[in-house]
Amino acid sequence: MGEEWIRATYWVETPLSLEEAAEAIAGEQSSGTFVAVPGETAELRERHRARVESVRPLGEVDCPTLLGARYPNVAQRFRRGEVRIAFPFENVGTNLPTLLATVAGNLYELKELSGLRLVDLELPEAYGRAYAGPQFGVAGTRELTGVFDRPVIGTIVKPSVGLTPEQTARLVQELAEAGIDFIKDDELQANSPHSPFAERARAVLRAVHEHADRTGKRVMVALNITDDLDAMMRHHDLVYALGGTCVMVSLNSVGWAGVHYLRQRAALPIHGHRNGWGMWTRCELLGMEFRVYQKLWRLLGVDHLHVNGLDNKFWEPNESVVRSIRACLTPIFRDSDCAMPVVSSGQWGGQAPETYRQTQTVDLMYLAGGGIMAHPGGPASGVRAIRQAWEAAVGGIPLEEYARTHPELAEALRRFGTRE
Amino acid sequence: MGEEWIRATYWVETPLSLEEAAEAIAGEQSSGTFVAVPGETAELRERHRARVESVRPLGEVDCPTLLGARYPNVAQRFRRGEVRIAFPFENVGTNLPTLLATVAGNLYELKELSGLRLVDLELPEAYGRAYAGPQFGVAGTRELTGVFDRPVIGTIVKPSVGLTPEQTARLVQELAEAGIDFIKDDELQANSPHSPFAERARAVLRAVHEHADRTGKRVMVALNITDDLDAMMRHHDLVYALGGTCVMVSLNSVGWAGVHYLRQRAALPIHGHRNGWGMWTRCELLGMEFRVYQKLWRLLGVDHLHVNGLDNKFWEPNESVVRSIRACLTPIFRDSDCAMPVVSSGQWGGQAPETYRQTQTVDLMYLAGGGIMAHPGGPASGVRAIRQAWEAAVGGIPLEEYARTHPELAEALRRFGTRE
Numbered sequence: 001m002g003e004e005w006i007r008a009t010y011w012v013e014t015p016l017s018l019e020e021a022a023e024a025i026a027g028e029q030s031s032g033t034f035v036a037v038p039g040e041t042a043e044l045r046e047r048h049r050a051r052v053e054s055v056r057p058l059g060e061v062d063c064p065t066l067l068g069a070r071y072p073n074v075a076q077r078f079r080r081g082e083v084r085i086a087f088p089f090e091n092v093g094t095n096l097p098t099l100l101a102t103v104a105g106n107l108y109e110l111k112e113l114s115g116l117r118l119v120d121l122e123l124p125e126a127y128g129r130a131y132a133g134p135q136f137g138v139a140g141t142r143e144l145t146g147v148f149d150r151p152v153i154g155t156i157v158k159p160s161v162g163l164t165p166e167q168t169a170r171l172v173q174e175l176a177e178a179g180i181d182f183i184k185d186d187e188l189q190a191n192s193p194h195s196p197f198a199e200r201a202r203a204v205l206r207a208v209h210e211h212a213d214r215t216g217k218r219v220m221v222a223l224n225i226t227d228d229l230d231a232m233m234r235h236h237d238l239v240y241a242l243g244g245t246c247v248m249v250s251l252n253s254v255g256w257a258g259v260h261y262l263r264q265r266a267a268l269p270i271h272g273h274r275n276g277w278g279m280w281t282r283c284e285l286l287g288m289e290f291r292v293y294q295k296l297w298r299l300l301g302v303d304h305l306h307v308n309g310l311d312n313k314f315w316e317p318n319e320s321v322v323r324s325i326r327a328c329l330t331p332i333f334r335d336s337d338c339a340m341p342v343v344s345s346g347q348w349g350g351q352a353p354e355t356y357r358q359t360q361t362v363d364l365m366y367l368a369g370g371g372i373m374a375h376p377g378g379p380a381s382g383v384r385a386i387r388q389a390w391e392a393a394v395g396g397i398p399l400e401e402y403a404r405t406h407p408e409l410a411e412a413l414r415r416f417g418t419r420e
Numbered sequence: 421m422g423e424e425w426i427r428a429t430y431w432v433e434t435p436l437s438l439e440e441a442a443e444a445i446a447g448e449q450s451s452g453t454f455v456a457v458p459g460e461t462a463e464l465r466e467r468h469r470a471r472v473e474s475v476r477p478l479g480e481v482d483c484p485t486l487l488g489a490r491y492p493n494v495a496q497r498f499r500r501g502e503v504r505i506a507f508p509f510e511n512v513g514t515n516l517p518t519l520l521a522t523v524a525g526n527l528y529e530l531k532e533l534s535g536l537r538l539v540d541l542e543l544p545e546a547y548g549r550a551y552a553g554p555q556f557g558v559a560g561t562r563e564l565t566g567v568f569d570r571p572v573i574g575t576i577v578k579p580s581v582g583l584t585p586e587q588t589a590r591l592v593q594e595l596a597e598a599g600i601d602f603i604k605d606d607e608l609q610a611n612s613p614h615s616p617f618a619e620r621a622r623a624v625l626r627a628v629h630e631h632a633d634r635t636g637k638r639v640m641v642a643l644n645i646t647d648d649l650d651a652m653m654r655h656h657d658l659v660y661a662l663g664g665t666c667v668m669v670s671l672n673s674v675g676w677a678g679v680h681y682l683r684q685r686a687a688l689p690i691h692g693h694r695n696g697w698g699m700w701t702r703c704e705l706l707g708m709e710f711r712v713y714q715k716l717w718r719l720l721g722v723d724h725l726h727v728n729g730l731d732n733k734f735w736e737p738n739e740s741v742v743r744s745i746r747a748c749l750t751p752i753f754r755d756s757d758c759a760m761p762v763v764s765s766g767q768w769g770g771q772a773p774e775t776y777r778q779t780q781t782v783d784l785m786y787l788a789g790g791g792i793m794a795h796p797g798g799p800a801s802g803v804r805a806i807r808q809a810w811e812a813a814v815g816g817i818p819l820e821e822y823a824r825t826h827p828e829l830a831e832a833l834r835r836f837g838t839r840e
Contacts (some may be wrong), residue, residue, distance in 0.1 A: 234707060258678040276524055282488065314531055391570055
C-alpha cells in the first residue's frame with residue numbers, strides 16, 4: 001500500500017520559483033509542518049510526504065491572476081508552469097471526500113500561488129474497487145431508450161419554470177408524438193409550490209406510458225429530483241414505482257457524498273447536470289479542468305454528464321467541449337465506467353458534422369430546444385431534421401447535399417443555418 | 421406565496437450595458453426562453469420571471485476577468501456593477517439545492533458576462549422554518565466545553581497525516597495537560613489505512629476521558645468524520661457512543677445535501693471546515709462572498725465555521741476575515757442560528773487585540789498551532805499566553821503592558837512578536 005500514489009497535475013502561477021511553489025503544495029497538503037511535534041520523525045515524513053514528480057515551465061506574466069499572492073521580497077513577475085505531485089495513497093485511502101480535501105482543498109488558499117488549477121488526476125486501482133461507477137452508462141441508457149447506433153435525441157422542458165404538472169405533461173405528450181427519445185426537466189424546476197414533484201412525476205409518466213402503449217416507444221424523461229437527500233430518495237422511489245426510467249440531479253448543489261448516497265440506492269440512471277460548473281472552471285488559473293471533475297462524478301456513479309455543445313450559447317470554446325466529450329467516453333478502470341456525454345445549448349443539428357468529425361462517436365445525448373420547437377415544420381420535423389443531420393455526419397455527406405433529399409433538414413438549414 | 425422573493429445581489433462585469441447583463445441573468449435563471457412553447461403565457465411570465473431590482477455602476481475596465489465573454493459587435497470595454505435580482509419564491513420553494521441551482525447555477529456560464537460574483541442573498545422566512553439551523557451554535561459549544569466569557573482556545577493535530585491512532589492520542593493527552601479547550605483533526609486525516617477512524621476515535625477519546633476524570637476538564641475534540649455518507653454516519657454514531665462532543669466535516673467535499681442529512685441525524689456539534697473555499701472566492705469577480713456561503717451552511721445546521729484569522733499565512737486580507745467573523749455572528753432568522761467562527765492560521769495571541777477591536781466579540785474558537793507547540797515554555801505556556809493575550813485585548817490593555825505581569829505572554833511576544 002505504501003507504494004501506491006494519487007497523482008495530481010496542476011497549472012500553477014507563482015511569484016516564487018515553480019519548484020518552491022510545488023513544494024509548498026506538497027508540504028501543505030501532506031505531512032508538512034513548521035513545528036516539531038511528538039511523533040514527527042524522518043520515517044513519518046518519508047512515508048507520508050507528498051512528492052513533486054515533475055515541473056514544466058509555461059512562461060511568465062506581469063499581472064497575477066488571483067488575489068493575495070504575497071511575497072514582498074520577491075520580484076513581482078509571476079511564473080506559470082505545470083507541476084505533478086504524488087500523494088501517498090495511504091494518507092487518504094478510498095475516501096473520495098477526503099481525496100478532494102487533499103487534491104483540491106486548502107491549497108487554493110496558498111499565498112505562494114497566484115493561480116492554481118487542477119488539470120489531471122490519476123487514482124490507484126483501489127478507487128475502481130471502492131466506487132461502483134455508473135450503473136447504466138452508455139449501454140444501459142441505450143437499452144432503456146431503445147436507441148442504438150445514433151445519438152439519443154432529446155430536449156428540455158421550457159419555459160424552465162412556471163408550467164403546472166398538467167401543462168408539463170401535455171408538452172411531454174406533444175414531444176413524444178414528435179418522435180423524441182429523451183426529455184429533461186430544467187434544473188430550475190425540481191419540487192416547487194407550483195409544480196410539486198409527485199404531481200409532475202405522475203402526470204408526466206402517465207403521458208409517457210400512454211404514448212408507449214400506443215406506439216411501443218417509451219420516452220426517457222429525466223425528472224429533476226434535486227432536493228434535500230431524504231426528499232430526493234422519495235422522489236427517486238416514486239419515479240421508479242411509476243415506471244420512469246431516469247432521474248436528474250444538480251450535481252454541485254447536491255454534492256459529492258449526496259450523489260454517492262443516491263447511487264448506492266438508485267435503480268435508475270442518474271442524469272448529472274453540472275449547473276454552477278462555470279464557477280469551477282471559468283477563471284483560467286483557478287478551479288479545475290472538466291477532465292478531473294467528470295472522472296470523480298463517474299466514479300461516484302453518474303450515468304449522464306452535461307458537456308455543453310459546439311457553437312453553444314455559453315462562454316465555452318469548442319475545443320473545450322470536444323475534450324469533455326472525449327473525457328466522458330475514456331474508460332477510467334473499465335469500459336463500463338464511461339458516462340453518456342449530454343450535448344446541449346444552441347444545438348439544432350448543424351453542429352453534428354463537426355461534433356462527429358472531432359469525436360468520432362454517436363454515444364451522445366444530443367439535446368436541442370429551439371432546434372426542435374422552433375423548426376418551421378413543428379417539433380416532429382425538428383426531431384427528424386436532427387436525425388438526418390447525424391445520418392449525414394456519420395456518412396460523411398455534407399449537410400447541404402443530404403438536405404436535397406431530406407426536406408426537414410433543408411428547412412432546418414434555412415431556418416437555423418444562417419445564425420451568427 | 422406569489423408575493424415572496426429570494427433576493428440575490430451580484431457583482432457583474434460585462435461587455436454589454438449593466439441593465440442588459442442583469443436581464444440576461446434574470447431571464448436565464450427563471451422563465452426566459454427564446455422559443456414560444458405551449459403554456460407560455462404573459463400570466464406565466466408575470467408570475468415566474470425574475471426581476472431586476474437595482475443596478476449600480478462600479479466603473480469600467482479594459483481587460484475581461486473571465487474567459488469567453490463573446491459579443492463581437494460590442495465595443496470591448498467591460499462595465500462593472502452591482503445588480504440585485506429578485507427570484508419568485510414560488511419557482512424554488514424551500515429546496516436549498518435548487519436554490520443554489522437558481523442563484524449560483526448556469527449563470528456563471530453566460531457569455532454576456534466576463535465576471536459574476538454572488539455577494540448577498542436574502543431568503544424568505546419559509547427557509548427559517550424549513551431548515552433547523554445549528555443544533556448547538558455558540559451557546560451549546562460553550563456548554564460542552566465549559567468555556568465562557570473568552571474564546572475557546574484550540575489547536576490542530578500535527579503533523580497533519582502520518583500519526584498512528586496511539587500517537588494521536590498521546591498528543592491529545594499532552595495538549596489536554598497543557599490546558600487546551602479544543603483539538604481538531606487535520607482535514608487531511610479522516611479514515612485512512614494508517615489511522616482508521618474507529619481506532620483513532622477510541623484512542624483519542626480514552627485520553628480525553630482520562631484527563632476529564634482526573635481534572636474535571638473535558639477537552640472537545642472535533643474528529644474528522646468526512647467520508648462517504650453511510651461511513652460518516654457510522655463515524656458520528658461511534659463518537660457519540662464513546663462520549664465525544666464534536667465531529668468535523670469537510671463541507672465542500674461532502675456537499676450541501678450530505679451535510680444536511682448529517683445534521684438531521686446528528687447528536688453532536690458539526691465543526692465545518694471550508695477547505696477548497698479558495699476556489700470559490702479567490703478570483704475577485706467569480707464565485708461568491710463568504711457572507712452568502714456561511715449563511716447557507718448555517719441554515720443547514722453547521723455549528724462552527726472556519727474563517728481564517730488576522731495576519732494569516734494564506735492569501736486572505738484582514739478586512740475579509742473580519743467580515744467573515746461578523747457574518748457568522750449575525751442572526752439570519754433567529755439569534756440561535758449563529759455559528760461559532762473558527763479563527764486559525766498563523767495565530768499566536770498577538771492578533772487578539774486587533775481581532776477584538778474589529779469584531780467586539782469573544783464568541784470565537786481561536787486555534788493556534790505553532791503559537792502553542794513552539795512556545796519556548798512548552799504547550800502549557802503557549803495556551804496560557806493566548807488566554808493572557810485575550811484578557812489584555814478585552815481589557816483594552818496593550819499586550820506589552822500586560823506582559824510585564826504575565827511571563828508566558830512576555831515569552832510569546834519575544835518568540836513570535838517579531839515575525840514578519
